[in-house]
Amino acid sequence: MSAESGALAVEGVSHVFERVNQPDLTVLDRISLSIEQNSFVSLVGPSGCGKSTLLRMMAGLEHPTTGRILLDGRTVEGPTASTGMVFQQDAVFPWMTVQKNVEYGPRSRGLPRAECARIAEQWIRLVGLDGFASSYSRELSGGMRKRVDLARVYANNPRVLLMDEPFGALDSQTRETMQDELLRIWEAERKTVVFVTHDLEEALYLSDRVIVMSPRPGRIVVSEAVGLGRPRPANIRISDEFVAARRRLWSQLHS
Secondary structure, eight states: OOTTOOOEEEEEEEEEEOOTTSOOEEEEEEEEEEEOTTOEEEEEOOTTSSHHHHHHHHTTSSOOSEEEEEETTEEOOSOOTTEEEEOSSOOOOTTSOHHHHHHHHHHHTTOOHHHHHHHHHHHHHHTTOTTOTTOOGGGSOHHHHHHHHHHHHHHTOOSEEEEESTTTTSOHHHHHHHHHHHHHHHHHHOOEEEEEOSOHHHHHHHOSEEEEEOSSSBOEEEEEEOOOOSSOOGGGGGSHHHHHHHHHHHHHHTO
């Protein structure tokens, strides 16, 4: 396995939250799965099933009670530059311009100023924010701020992107636009992506594989390969194949 592969393995992971004056709460129960290099995998399941907790463990922000998570064969013990995370809430620094926001990661890694500027300019262009490099977050729409989030993460050149309902706060039209933008960037860059969502249609449209989780404690109910070609036109959402796959996963989610 290449040191740059970006493959993830979850091995027998359980997680228990200890609570004062209440029984402990088991959130995840014996989760095992493999996420292949450069694949796009979505986790879906009801609220409280541990999707976000599992994602945070992949990022090294939390630790399993039992089991382990490996990135390229090495146990994840804390946050590293190999993973980048996009949250539902905006992570744009309001006191910085778009340019400075996107430069932040490369600057933190000690890259030369000219190289930071070049990387930022590249990603500002790739996420469709040409002309907004000098803008502040208050001057941007929600969809534009989310583009800044994507540019910031990609500018760090992580091997794995972890995305926790990144488009959940957007209106439906902007959300679909951002899904298309994310697919366009992913198809060009082919990073490993793990994407948490409540939306089955979003999961199917974006992913190579959809993993359905049970209500708490979260377990894997089904892991289904998405048999849709790439690139995916927007109108694939109304195809018979797409609708049938959504119906199948809906049944698994609600069984």
